[in-house]
Amino acid sequence: MKTTEFETSKFLYDDFFTVKLHLIVVEPFFVDATRKQIIVPLSDLRRDFGGLLESGEGADVTFKIDEEAFSAHRYVLAARSPVFKVQLLGSMMESKMDTIFIEDMRADVFKIMLQFIYTDMLPSEVEVSIEIAQHLLVAANRYGLERLRLICEKKLCDSLDVESAATTLVLAKQHNCGQRKDICIDFVASRDVLDGIMETDGFKHLMSSTPVLLKEILDKLKSWWKI
Structure with missing residues (x-):
């Protein structure tokens, strides 16, 4: 459209005109990663x-x-x-x-x-x-x-408790579980539980099967007494 024709058309009013559009929105070709994500199952x-x-x-x-x-x-x-x-x-x-x-x-x-x-x-x-x-x-x-x-x-x-401590200690010694053995010895050598542990069947089994553990318990007690 020529400028002269546009200026005299009915669509121009006080130097303004309006354009009316009809839009059809289709699925976009990209996925917004902030809104949609691929969920990977466990x-x-x-x-x-x-x-x-x-x-x-x-x-x-x-x-x-x-x-x-x-x-x-x-x-x-x-x-x-x-x-x-x-x-x-x-x-x-x-x-x-x-x-x-x-x-x-x-x-x-x-x-x-x-x-x-x-x-x-x-x-x-x-x-x-x-x-x-x-x-x-x-x-x-x-x-x-x-x-x-x-x-x-x-x-x-x-x-670990009073009833299971001695048995667990024997198992640790028999199966070379060094870290667990140290934890058990610390527990058994505790002044507030040792008397009770010594009355258990597990402690009696410890004395007969692995008496070397008694020395380790005594060594731990000595080290604590020095402290």
């Missing part, structure tokens, strides 16, 4: 491997303890435990066996250990008592499960 690895153990699908080895049987997968166990790796994939007789008998271990403890191997955590539906933690520590040490061993150590140290 890892399903524990759930998937836990389900694999529970279903027994593809299991190629069975462990028997007393009257109970547990199906498992050789390569999963070998990947998690250096002891199982030698036992199940090495030259040992068990590598050729479909059924392996486990001795000197409770069935409920072995079941919890298996669940830990597959999921890297203790089962939430099981209450891990002091007694179970003691047995699990022995099992973890037996199969080279360092993380499980440390979890059990922490559980036992956090739960």
